[in-house]
Amino acid sequence: MSEHVTQFDENLIIRMADGDGNAFQEIYQHTSSAVYGFALSILKNKHDAEDVMHDTFLKAYSGAITYKPMGKPLAWILTITRNLCYNKIRAGKVCEEVSEYDSFTAGDNSDITADMIVLEAAMKTLAFEERQIVILHALTGLKHREIADILEVPTGTVLSKYNRAIKKLRSDIEGRGEMI
């Protein structure tokens, strides 16, 4: 299996616009983790991220008829996710940050996987945009330029923040005595 399974054929969106339920399912399977992870990176809260994930797919379904084929189906969906996150933040509907990621390694949680430690580090140590950039890069395989388009920031910003974020993560994980 390819490491980056999130890119998909934009014809699926066109089929979805015709009410094709199978196309909808395929799109969901390709993109659900990217959508959820991206929402999580902005909202830092599992519950809100799930809400946005839910609304993103409903909105993608209802808006599919307006999709203009430009070879960027994933960017289209992630832009919906981003806008919904910002709507939620603007509307003040984001839950208080509950520091849920603090609890992963606190105490004797023995079922915490090594992978979760990296996620926790990303949530705790990275700045707002750094977190979005690293998570999008990790989950989607989008190029820095494409990530820059989605986040509406210059490509140079994405590159430098990405490098800084990886350094921060490495030092945080090593600081816990974890192997990378």
Add this chain to the structure above:
Amino acid sequence: MNDKSNIEKRLASAIRETTPDILDELMKELDTDIVQEPALSEAIKREVPEVVEMKPIRKRSWHKAMASCAAALVLVIGGAIYIGTGNSTFAVVGLDVNPSVEISINKKEKVVSVDAVNEDGEQILNDMDLEGTDLDVACNALVGAMLTKGYLTDTSNGLLVSVMSDNEDKGKEIESRLSGNLNTYLEDSEVATAIIGQFVRDDADIEAFAHENNVSLGKAWLISTLVNTGDPKMTEDSLLKLSVKDLILLTQKKELSDVDSYGEADTSEYIGNEKALAAALEYAGLTESQVSNVHVSYECDDGAIVYDVEFNSGGQEYEFDVNAITGEIVVEEIDEQDSYDDDRDDDDDRDDDNDHDDDDDDDDHDDDD
């Protein structure tokens, strides 16, 4: 493998592991759309295609439109699966930018037919088959087309959403929800759109007005609402010449209560309050320090947006209308300042202003009625 890609790999794996599975939930919510709708619209097309083809609605009253749509559908699908649950036209939803379209929906808020009210509306409907879709989906598609075809732009950013139904409670509910949804939908677009949502009651006069002037019922209703604010400059003839965006601008500035309002109508083509005031001051030969009680607002004069600029100076009340695009002074009035500060509720019958002009015909007669 280097540590960078290893970090990313572990991060991706952690997120994939914790991504909630909501596919079933989503499929349930979309169930009818996915499975049943295409079947319905296919059935309509196959059996009697001419029944659902586009027809201009404005030659009929919307009541008649409702009745005939209902009859047509019974003919088409009488006895078919979907219909027992109420398939007559329950409400008509109007979308006005400049293209005007009207969407007839049944009680389940599925589209029964879509009609163009003007030529631009026909451009929007071109090749679009929305019969049987959800109202929200159809509206998103139509508004999406208005965006992509360049009708809804930064400077022409007004969308009027009108809902007409015999069931006022439900009609208002649909209007309010739809306006909110369209606002959310448009927030994702590049055009910051101003939306006014209104419920439109059955009114023969307004219907006749819409018909005579070849405008949608929604636009006619909004014009009548503005006329009813009692502002003497808001006349039907003048307002008819305005774009939907400018009608929305006036509606928003008047803060009408009976509508849902989102965003702000664009004013970037207009000179702005400060320049309008400066133009009026220059015309009057005064400086800002010489005037008091300055008030600037948007108005309509003879089919154009103007700034209504008012101020007092040297015992005189000045009022100017300044063309909002050119800055030209189009109307000026200078009156003696009323020493009673416009206390119109005094209980004698005498005309207590000492106007030198001929304004006596605008007495208020509504005091005791």
